[in-house]
Amino acid sequence: MSYNWCHGPSCHTNRTLSRVRGSKGNKVLRTIRIKHGRYNYGSTLEQPMVWDYFCNQGCLMDFIREHITSVVAIAPRREALETPIKDPVKETSSANGYTWTNTRIEM
Numbered sequence: 001m002s003y004n005w006c007h008g009p010s011c012h013t014n015r016t017l018s019r020v021r022g023s024k025g026n027k028v029l030r031t032i033r034i035k036h037g038r039y040n041y042g043s044t045l046e047q048p049m050v051w052d053y054f055c056n057q058g059c060l061m062d063f064i065r066e067h068i069t070s071v072v073a074i075a076p077r078r079e080a081l082e083t084p085i086k087d088p089v090k091e092t093s094s095a096n097g098y099t100w101t102n103t104r105i106e107m
């Protein structure tokens with residue numbers, strides 16, 4: 001079985017019993033160890049997914065906050081992307097005495 005340590009920069013400071021390790025009188029809070037593919041959502045060793053590296057959303061966001069400049073430098077976007085679409089169509093509907101308008105966008 002393959003494991004990763006959570007990459008959250010302050011994972012080891014969260015006061016949860018699941019992080020407590022060590023012998024009596026010599027306890028520590030330790031970074032969470034994550035079993036690869038723990039949620040069985042299709043990650044593989046060749047194609048790992050985000051929850052193979054972070055124990056929760058807080059640790060993920062802490063990591064992004066701390067490393068955002070490096071993360072976007074991997075694949076910088078210097079121009080806007082565009083998707084061609086047909087002209088948007090306004091549609092009015094009504095039911096139960098209410099009328100609303102939606103704009104349908106198709107590609």
Ligand SMILES: [Zn+2]
Binds near residue numbers: 008
């Ligand atoms: Zn964590």
